[in-house]
Amino acid sequence: MQITLDPRFITFGFSRSSGPGGQNVNKVNTRVTVFFDLAQCTDLSDAQKTRIRNKLATRCSQAGVVRVASQKHRTQLENRQAALARFQELIEEALTRPKTRVKTRVSKSVKQKRLDLKKQRGRLKRERTRSEWD
Template sequence: MIPVTARISLDEGEIEESFVRASGPGGQNVNKVSTAVELRFDAARSPSLPEGVRARLRGLAGRRMTREGIIVIDAQRFRTREQNRADALERLLELIRAASIVPKTRRPTRPTLASKERRLAGKERRGRIKTLRQSRPERHD
């Protein structure tokens, strides 16, 4: 079991890893060794995730989640397979940790009477300043 939070743990069998050749710099090594990791986690059918976390995960994962609810994480930042595996797993765990945080519900508030009066007094003051700036044409009677 892989601990994610105090309440959520993932079974190792739910995570599928495949190794592919990495793109980018690396010399001859990049052509010979499959060091990049493609991690797949079926979030939609995972018994480890509560329903609320699963719903928030769909929004947070974005294009990393397929239509079927499988999260795909590609890791090729490092030159060794072990470092890329650890990186991919850590990125998955961070994503699930972020989804496990329940957002606070916003309770709509109304401005107080005093704040409305302060706002109107400020507008009135500003209007008077602008009125004083206006040049009046001279009248010749």
Template sequence: MIPITSAIAIAETEITESFVRASGPGGQNVNKLATAVQLRFDLVNSPSLPDDIKARLRDLAGSRVTEDGVLIIDSRRFRTQKRNREDAMERLVAIIRQAAQPPPIRYKTRPTLASKLRRLDSKRRGADIKRGRGRVDPGRE
């Protein structure tokens, strides 16, 4: 089990990894070894996550979630396969932790009288400036 929070943990069997060749630094290893990691987590069919967290995770992940509901995390920052695997796992845990945090409750507020007056004064000044940009009448000089 991979611990996410004190209440949430994911089984290793829910995650699949595939390795591909990476671009970037690494010399001849780039051409020979598959060091980049594609980590796949089936978000829709995961029994470990509650539905509200799944919904927030889908929104947070954006284009990293496929139409089938599979979250794909790609890691190719490091030269070794082991370090890329660790990096991908850390990123998965981080995004799930972020989704596990419920959004803060938004309380409606009303603008203060002073802020309303400032806004109206600013609008009045802008209108005066624009009114002064009109054509100059040659007979009034």
């Protein structure tokens, strides 16, 4: 399910990463955080917004802002692309409806087999306890 969102509701934040990079990590803001204002977005219906808010509850703030961060790579550009890709993946995953479960029944033969095994086990236990000592 491909969905397009207005870039006005997506903002980026940059901070220092804790990943690989040596001295580069201490100097350059390579971690990228994508902020998506779910509450203000007009591209999604209320039902879709609710679904995203429920599925991404740990990434969503009280104000309705979804946050996705990436710090895997050494460069800001690569992290930006990775964060956007992950964000898109999460949104699409949240909006896909789960398949409805098809109810199945246990067949008669399986029920009968289970009962037979229970009876056999019970018979075995009964035979163990009936030993009389004279």
